[in-house]
Amino acid sequence: MIRVLIAEDMHMIRGALVALLSLEEDMEVVAELDRGDEIVAAALRTRPDVAVLDIDLPGVDGLTAAGELHEKLPSARILVLTGLSQPGVLLRALQAHVRGFIVKDAPAETLADGVRRVHAGERVIDPDLIAAALETGTSPLTAREADVLRAAESGLPTDQIASRLSLSSATVRNYLSNAITKVGAHNRLDAIRIARNAGWL
Amino acid sequence: MIRVLIAEDMHMIRGALVALLSLEEDMEVVAELDRGDEIVAAALRTRPDVAVLDIDLPGVDGLTAAGELHEKLPSARILVLTGLSQPGVLLRALQAHVRGFIVKDAPAETLADGVRRVHAGERVIDPDLIAAALETGTSPLTAREADVLRAAESGLPTDQIASRLSLSSATVRNYLSNAITKVGAHNRLDAIRIARNAGWL
DNA sequence: AGTTGGAGATGACAGATGTCATCGGTCGGT
DNA sequence: ACCGACCGATGACATCTGTCATCTCCAACT
Numbered sequence: 168m169i170r171v172l173i174a175e176d177m178h179m180i181r182g183a184l185v186a187l188l189s190l191e192e193d194m195e196v197v198a199e200l201d202r203g204d205e206i207v208a209a210a211l212r213t214r215p216d217v218a219v220l221d222i223d224l225p226g227v228d229g230l231t232a233a234g235e236l237h238e239k240l241p242s243a244r245i246l247v248l249t250g251l252s253q254p255g256v257l258l259r260a261l262q263a264h265v266r267g268f269i270v271k272d273a274p275a276e277t278l279a280d281g282v283r284r285v286h287a288g289e290r291v292i293d294p295d296l297i298a299a300a301l302e303t304g305t306s307p308l309t310a311r312e313a314d315v316l317r318a319a320e321s322g323l324p325t326d327q328i329a330s331r332l333s334l335s336s337a338t339v340r341n342y343l344s345n346a347i348t349k350v351g352a353h354n355r356l357d358a359i360r361i362a363r364n365a366g367w368l
Numbered sequence: 369m370i371r372v373l374i375a376e377d378m379h380m381i382r383g384a385l386v387a388l389l390s391l392e393e394d395m396e397v398v399a400e401l402d403r404g405d406e407i408v409a410a411a412l413r414t415r416p417d418v419a420v421l422d423i424d425l426p427g428v429d430g431l432t433a434a435g436e437l438h439e440k441l442p443s444a445r446i447l448v449l450t451g452l453s454q455p456g457v458l459l460r461a462l463q464a465h466v467r468g469f470i471v472k473d474a475p476a477e478t479l480a481d482g483v484r485r486v487h488a489g490e491r492v493i494d495p496d497l498i499a500a501a502l503e504t505g506t507s508p509l510t511a512r513e514a515d516v517l518r519a520a521e522s523g524l525p526t527d528q529i530a531s532r533l534s535l536s537s538a539t540v541r542n543y544l545s546n547a548i549t550k551v552g553a554h555n556r557l558d559a560i561r562i563a564r565n566a567g568w569l
Numbered sequence: 570a571g572t573t574g575g576a577g578a579t580g581a582c583a584g585a586t587g588t589c590a591t592c593g594g595t596c597g598g599t
Numbered sequence: 600a601c602c603g604a605c606c607g608a609t610g611a612c613a614t615c616t617g618t619c620a621t622c623t624c625c626a627a628c629t
Binding site for chain 1: 574575576577578579580585
């Protein structure tokens with residue numbers, strides 16, 4: 168019997184995924200979470216063999232939780248489940264000792280299959296995603312450039328981004344200019360879109 | 369036995385929802401779709417009592433499909449399932465003769481329950497969503513203003529938006545300026561974000 | 570010890586963006 | 600026949616953005 172922990176923020180999807188896994192004879196869902204910051208505690212209590220984590224969770228995101236979980240309970244194999252396929256995210260996931268990476272837009276059987284294979288010690292990663300990740304490569308942005316882009320996302324003008332990050336507004340413009348050039352965009356909006364799709368933010 | 373059609377683009381989620389509904393004694397999933405433009409044909413073939421439609425589907429979106437379906441097969445009651453809760457979308461849904469509106473972030477039982485109630489002729493709408501919709505009100509944007517905002521979304525500069533819509537670039541700036549003022553934003557990026565969240569695009 | 574690269578800043582400049590007043594045309598309502 | 604609302608356009612203006620050259624400071628390599 169494979170003991171499974173599952174973390175996914177949308178209740179209905181989570182319920183549905185649990186229903187899906189419960190149909191399998193050799194699996195048992197031992198914990199259901201809707202936030203990232205409860206994962207480690209729940210895992211220590213329920214000792215799952217496999218943890219299925221969504222990436223964007225309230226509290227802390229799935230990848231951060233994955234890193235912590237690997238430290239505190241190395242016996243639990245981690246399988247990440249993600250909606251959008253952002254290549255950059257895959258690299259971060261691998262650094263967090265994630266063993267499997269499945270996109271929600273895959274056939275339903277893939278999940279149970281992935282759980283079994285990860286439990287058996289295999290790595291499970293969508294080949295298309297590997298290709299995309301290699302193509303996209305690692306993020307060209309420095310930490311600050313990424314910070315500024317993230318702040319720009321909410322539509323704030325340059326000077327407000329500056330005060331939020333305690334920077335000079337001229338510096339903010341420089342970072343934005345660098346970021347725009349690096350990702351090959353024409354303006355900040357474009358840059359945000361590109362960086363988001365690549366998973367660099 | 370309630371005959372259910374289900375349309376949702378992410379395979380795994382769709383599979384999971386089907387698994388969820390199949391657990392109910394009084395329901396039967398008679399059709400599974402992953403695109404909006406196949407909904408009507410599939411419905412005419414399988415004659416479902418209730419159609420569960422996701423909003424953003426490839427082909428045509430769920431609401432457009434809902435309108436068509438209501439015309440071609442009025443006996444099918446429509447239940448819309450959506451991820452983000454964008455108040456503006458609810459209004460469009462009601463105009464498309466949708467009988468129920470459920471967000472994915474609701475307990476799993478809500479779905480089966482919603483299907484049953486819609487089948488019985490009731491309307492099923494999340495109370496929080498109704499409140500949000502009333503607060504947000506109807507879109508303040510004219511058709512063209514919305515067009516321009518949508519075109520601006522991909523990060524194109526003003527003159528390229530203009531040529532794409534066959535407008536003068538000065539006109540584009542006027543529409544953008546109007547839109548920015550109407551939604552209470554400070555620049556185009558801000559306006560896009562606000563309009564998206566409200567479901568006005 | 571020297572070099573490289575990131576963080577942070579300044580000043581100058583061109584071009585993009587947002588605002589405003591104003592115009593003409595069309596269409597639906599009263 | 601008239602009014603109002605939307606579409607489309609122009610010109611002028613102020614401000615915001617994006618680019619570039621240049622500078623300091625600091626940490627990490629070699």
